[in-house]
Amino acid sequence: MADEGQEPKKKGGMLKWIILILLLAILGGGGFFAYKKFFAAQPEDAVEEPKDNQAAEGEDPGTLPGDGFTVTLPTFVVNLADPLGRRYLKLGVDVEVISEEAVAELSKKEPMVKDTLILLLSSKTYQDLSTMESKILLKKEIVDRLNQILGGSKVLQVYFTDMVIQ
Template identity: 60%
Template sequence: MAQEALTPEEGKKKKGGLLKWIIIVVLLAALGVGGWFGYKMFFAPSPEDPAAQQDAAGDPGKPAEQKEGLIVPLPTFLVNLADPLGRRYLKLGVEVEVRDADAQAALTKYEAKIKDTLLLLLSSKTYEGLSTMQDKVELKQEIADRLNQILGNGGVLRVYITEMVIQ
């Protein structure tokens, strides 16, 4: 009978053990909610992402159509950047994905116009204007826009930067 009665120390010990398990469960729940939130914010495709919407709206058995064209390399460009002292250079290698063989032929036909346009565009850039990833993506878009102005009818699908050195 003496062993059946709990001493005050043993009662506190059981309450402390129960409190520890409650804290562990609450922490695990908080980590789970934090992990879910982190996934939704950083890894899950955003709803305004057009590729994700097309995949969600399309048939599950049918892959999404991607326009693929011909890859055409352009000559390497070496220009002075528009920095105040003019001591920085940009060496840029570019390949262009065009829609069809007609656009590829137009690239060779208008090669002088393309070189002139891209040299003027690249030489107007500064080191600070090309330093971030966003700036490089914008440069690719500007190159595609300028090429589409020359070629017309959206002949250029994508621009790939294959080499970029700023010194």
């Protein structure tokens, strides 16, 4: 009788193992699907496809940020437009342009660039520069102003090399 009592326990224990293995297989398959769908890097073919679309639209793929020529502008120190007038901004800027001709043009128009940037920076308050979003917005404003001076989209990116707000 003792043998008869042990056989049903083995079958019940075996059923639990089968269910556990099936559950692990399903979870593993779901995890693999989620990884492939959401977390895995795209294949190289999929990454190259948008570049082909940019070339077809007439954009020059060689004018992406990081591919241009960098010009270092002098450090700007300006008073901020705070009510008490006790805050100032010290800003070092590197400008990335599309070509060597744009580098020469930027150097030629350096007085206008300095004037424009001093006026722009001195119009800002501490609150205008205190968040990350506002600093990114300032970069875009500088790019827009420099492109107005140089005529066209010759400035790709502006990099802050030094920024002190006191």
